[in-house]
Amino acid sequence: MTNRQVLLLIAAFVTVTLGSFIWYVATWDADKRADATSADAPLFILAQKLPPEAPALTTGTLL
Incomplete structure (x- = not known):
């Protein structure tokens, strides 16, 4: 070449x-795009990404 x-x-x-x-x-x-908000995300993914000192309400665990 x-x-x-x-x-x-x-x-x-x-x-x-x-x-x-x-x-x-x-x-x-x-x-046409679906909204990708944190409310739609599965809780097990959020729990893996949040630090251990995150409040219990944001990790999806019961108080």
């Missing part, structure tokens, strides 16, 4: 990558 072909391949890759990102952002619809 010549240097020109390599540069064209790199330019094509960058163009496709940027183009797909721009298309993704341009067609983004926030209404």
Whole structure:
């Protein structure tokens, strides 16, 4: 491969990558996305991520 072909391949890759990102952002619809809040997260995941000194209410354990 010549240097020109390599540069064209790199330019094509960058163009496709940027183009797909721009298309993704341009067609983004926030209404179709599900809200990912901490209230929806399973309690066992929250308990693993919170430090041991976290209040009992945030870990989902009973008082």
